[in-house]
Amino acid sequence: MHPIVRTVLQRLGLGLLTLFxxxxxxxxxxxxxxxxxxxxxxxxxxxxxxVAAFRRELGLNEPAITRYIxxxxxxxxxxxxxxxxxRSQGREREVMELIGPRLxxxxxxxxxxxxxxxxxxxxxxxxxxxxxxxFYDRAVNATTxxxxxxxxxxxxxxxxxxxxxxxxxxxxxxxxxxSTELADRIYMTALPALTLTLVIVAHMMRMTRAAIIxxxxxxxxEMARLKGVSKSNVIIKHALPNAWAPIVNVIAFNLxxxxxxxxxxxxxxxxxxxxxxxxxxxxTRDIPVVQACALIFAATYILLNLFADIVSIVTNPRLLHPR
Amino acid sequence: MSTxxxxxxxxxxxxxxxxxxxxxxxxxxxxxKAPVTAWxxxxxxxxxxxxxxxxxxxxxxxxxxxxxxxxxxxxxxxxFGTDQLGRDVxxxxxxxxxxxxxxxxxxxxxxxxxxGSLGVMAAINRSWLxxxxxxxxxxxxAIPSLIFSLMLLSIFGSNVINLIxxxxxxxxxxxxxxxxxxxxxxxxxxxxxxxxxxxxSLGWVMRRDILPNILPxxxxxxxxxxxxxxxxxxxxxxxxxxIQPPTADWGSMVRENAQLISFAEYDMKAAMTPLxxxxxxxxxxxxxxxxxxxxxxxxxxxxxxx
Numbered sequence: 001m002h003p004i005v006r007t008v009l010q011r012l013g014l015g016l017l018t019l020f021x022x023x024x025x026x027x028x029x030x031x032x033x034x035x036x037x038x039x040x041x042x043x044x045x046x047x048x049x050x051v052a053a054f055r056r057e058l059g060l061n062e063p064a065i066t067r068y069i070x071x072x073x074x075x076x077x078x079x080x081x082x083x084x085x086x087r088s089q090g091r092e093r094e095v096m097e098l099i100g101p102r103l104x105x106x107x108x109x110x111x112x113x114x115x116x117x118x119x120x121x122x123x124x125x126x127x128x129x130x131x132x133x134x135f136y137d138r139a140v141n142a143t144t145x146x147x148x149x150x151x152x153x154x155x156x157x158x159x160x161x162x163x164x165x166x167x168x169x170x171x172x173x174x175x176x177x178x179s180t181e182l183a184d185r186i187y188m189t190a191l192p193a194l195t196l197t198l199v200i201v202a203h204m205m206r207m208t209r210a211a212i213i214x215x216x217x218x219x220x221x222e223m224a225r226l227k228g229v230s231k232s233n234v235i236i237k238h239a240l241p242n243a244w245a246p247i248v249n250v251i252a253f254n255l256x257x258x259x260x261x262x263x264x265x266x267x268x269x270x271x272x273x274x275x276x277x278x279x280x281x282x283x284t285r286d287i288p289v290v291q292a293c294a295l296i297f298a299a300t301y302i303l304l305n306l307f308a309d310i311v312s313i314v315t316n317p318r319l320l321h322p323r
Numbered sequence: 324m325s326t327x328x329x330x331x332x333x334x335x336x337x338x339x340x341x342x343x344x345x346x347x348x349x350x351x352x353x354x355x356k357a358p359v360t361a362w363x364x365x366x367x368x369x370x371x372x373x374x375x376x377x378x379x380x381x382x383x384x385x386x387x388x389x390x391x392x393x394x395x396x397x398x399x400x401x402x403f404g405t406d407q408l409g410r411d412v413x414x415x416x417x418x419x420x421x422x423x424x425x426x427x428x429x430x431x432x433x434x435x436x437x438x439g440s441l442g443v444m445a446a447i448n449r450s451w452l453x454x455x456x457x458x459x460x461x462x463x464x465a466i467p468s469l470i471f472s473l474m475l476l477s478i479f480g481s482n483v484i485n486l487i488x489x490x491x492x493x494x495x496x497x498x499x500x501x502x503x504x505x506x507x508x509x510x511x512x513x514x515x516x517x518x519x520x521x522x523x524s525l526g527w528v529m530r531r532d533i534l535p536n537i538l539p540x541x542x543x544x545x546x547x548x549x550x551x552x553x554x555x556x557x558x559x560x561x562x563x564x565x566i567q568p569p570t571a572d573w574g575s576m577v578r579e580n581a582q583l584i585s586f587a588e589y590d591m592k593a594a595m596t597p598l599x600x601x602x603x604x605x606x607x608x609x610x611x612x613x614x615x616x617x618x619x620x621x622x623x624x625x626x627x628x629x
Contacts, residue, residue, distance in 0.1 A: 021462045029478050149608035151554050153561050153577055154601035161584055161594060172585065260467045264558050268581075278470075279562045282477040294474045298466045305465075 007313050015306035022298050023075070026291050027068050080292035084285075095292045099274060101178055103296065106266070106273035109189055110258050113196040118251055121201045125208025130235075132213060141209075144202035152261055156195045156268040163191060174269040192269045199261055204254045211246035215239055245312040252308030256301045357617055364613035371607055374420040382414040387569040394583065397592040404596055407579055412596055415571040419600060422566065423573045424607070426483060427553040430491045434552070435545060438495030442502025443529045443537075446510050457503070460496045468493045469555060473564065481564045486556065494552055501544050505537045539622040546615035550608045557604050573600035 074081060080095035128137045147155065164172035170190045180188070215221065216239060224238045263275030270276070278293035280286075344352075357365075374381060383402075384390075387410060395405040403412035445453040463471075472489050479485045509515065515532045523531075559565030560574025568575060580597040 018462060018465045022466055025462070025466070026474065029474060145612070146609060149550070149612050150605045151557055151561075151601060151608075153558070154598070154605050157577070157581065157584060157598055157601060161598070165585055165588065165594065256467070260469045263469060263473075264561065267562055278473060279564065282473050282562075282564050285477050285480075287477065290474050290477045294466070294470055297470045301467050301470075302465050 004314060008310050011306065011309050011313065015302060015309075019299060019302055022302065023072060023295060024068065026294050026298070027071055028064070029287075029291070075292075075295065081288045083281075083289050084287060095288050098277060098289060099292055099296070102272055102274050102277050105176060105271065106262060106275065108185070109192055109196070109266070109271065109273060110255070110262060112186070112189055112193045113200070113258060114255060116193060117197040117201050117204065117254075120197070121204035121254075122208055122247065124201070125205040126212055128205065129209045129212035129216065140205065144205055147198055147202040148206075150199075152195065152199055152264040153268050155198050156191075156265060159191055159195055159198075160268075163194075172269070174271040176272065189271070192265050192271055195265050195268075196258060196261055200254045200258055203257065204250055207250040207253070208247060211250065212239070212243060215243055215246070242316070245316040248311040248315070249308045252304045252311075256304040259297050259300050259304075353621070360613040361617035364610040364617075367606060367610035368614065371420055371424060371610075374417055375424050376421075378417050378421040382411075382417040384411040384414040386414065386418040386571050388414070394593070396590060403599060404593060406576070406596075412576075412580070412599070415576060416573070416600060416603065418571040419573045419576060420603070422570055423553070423557065423560075423604075426487060426566065427549060427556055430487045430494070430552050430556065431545060431549045433487060433491035434494040434548065435498055435541070437491065438498025439502045439541065440529070441495070442499040443506045443533050444525070445499070446503050446506035447515075447525065447528065447533075449510075453503075456499065460499050463493065463496045469558065472555070472559065473562075476559070476564050481567060483566060483570075486559070486565055490552055490555060494548060494555075498544065498548065502537065502541065505540050506533050509533050509536045539618075543615050543619045543622070546611050546618070550611050553604070554608060573604050576600040 071081070078096055080099070083093045083095050083098060124140055128140045131137055160172045163169045171188055172191065174188045174192050176185050176188050221234060221238055224234050229238070262273065263279065265271070266273040266275040267279055274293055274296060278290060278297075281289035281293065390401075390405055390409040390411065393405060393407050393409040395401050395409070397404045401411050401413070403416070406412055406415065441456055445456050468490075471493055475489045476485065479489070510533065512532075515528060518528055518532055556565055557574035560572050561578050563575070563578060565574055566572040577597050577600050580600075583596050584594050584598075586593055
């Protein structure tokens, strides 16, 4: 077998193994629930029979392995069980019903951010590296260092103050609905997307700059310069092929970071996404919903990192021979 | 010691040429060379420190003392107005320094205790312990820590003790990685082998041989981890699942006063109220970052860029 194919397959296997272990951890969290949990979900008025039935439905009487297999089997078919909320009134809602439309909203927000942030960060990073130590470089660096230190909600509220209340350019609430048209949707999502962009551009730009500077310092680039290759050719023909791996890594790493940043920003702008759903579920201790959201976030995070790993192996044959 | 002036004393000779500098003297000389940004950072940090320690003396009113008018405007009586229940915002900001920073410091210290000792131990042991811990850490790091802590908080319930333990354990994974990596370079030294052959205990080797040698990177990491923990706790409190009311805390203060921002046209000052605690958080993180940057530059010359 070709060594690249073998390494990629190994990585894929490792990624699947991690996903499996993570799903076990997320599932087993249910084991640590305090004993009176059924009573607190169903309310004080619940009869002992209903409590017993609820415990049976959660499967607390069966061995954990059986329950895990049932749960993961359901998850693989897109069935996360039913939510705890509304149980006391006898109304049940499928977790998937809650998550489905919100997942689409979250992906829309993340996608919109990525479309703005990735090209912007790469341009800023590469130009800052090329004109290193110039005034431009220092200004970009100082700005990004400051935005890195800001909590997401600080950036969000400053943007709301300036762009939504002082100058009413964008709406401060992004309560999109399923019926919202695409143009309206983009308009309403502008502020959350802008907040996330500011947060991740800083990271991405600094990492790109460091990667490119690192590369430009290597001897073969100096050689190319010394033999008189033009500046643009040095970048395009000599530097770029080796720069792909670090750049793709930077992008994937930051998109994975986006997964986390999205939670706070969705809450600030009351954006109906998975992050907000998760926070609500945490406050009401609606465990099936929390588990489903955690699994979705963790899986996205792991898959993005896995993707970055594979791209860097494919583009950089040196990684095939670890020391 | 002989006081006979016939004997030659090297110490006496040298002392007359150049006085040995005291610890304070050396620190002062180092500080004088520090860049403006580091000075700015240190001044901000000491300001916060004083606020946190002397909070009851500095705050004009009590932490959860309630007055008649909720959302009172800025005035000489209430400098930054009152919040949704009629509590003085300035007093809560000052008490918030104590609570928010105190909890973040406690969490970071705990995570260094766990992660640091396990990391050094794994580096010395290098067998099943190292393998087991490293793989376990790999898995924990595969889940984004904000998501993981949200999940754990929903199970164990949100209170300060749970918050500290959960975030400390999740953050200890990063500390473990660094502690293990830097001590691996120290463990192979001859003097470590010598003390192990001498029969010193594991704790002795960790404390006397390895700890002094890994201290500079660990101190710098402490600053960076503190920022990260501080921001995570602030975010969790902002989301309403971290530090619970009535404890004054900057993250939850932002959330409680957030609606005021929509009145910016009528009362600009009131709209600034939610930005004050958020700005306090941002200022502290910037300050710590500046100091860490200078410290890293000074101790090892390692920086994330060339």
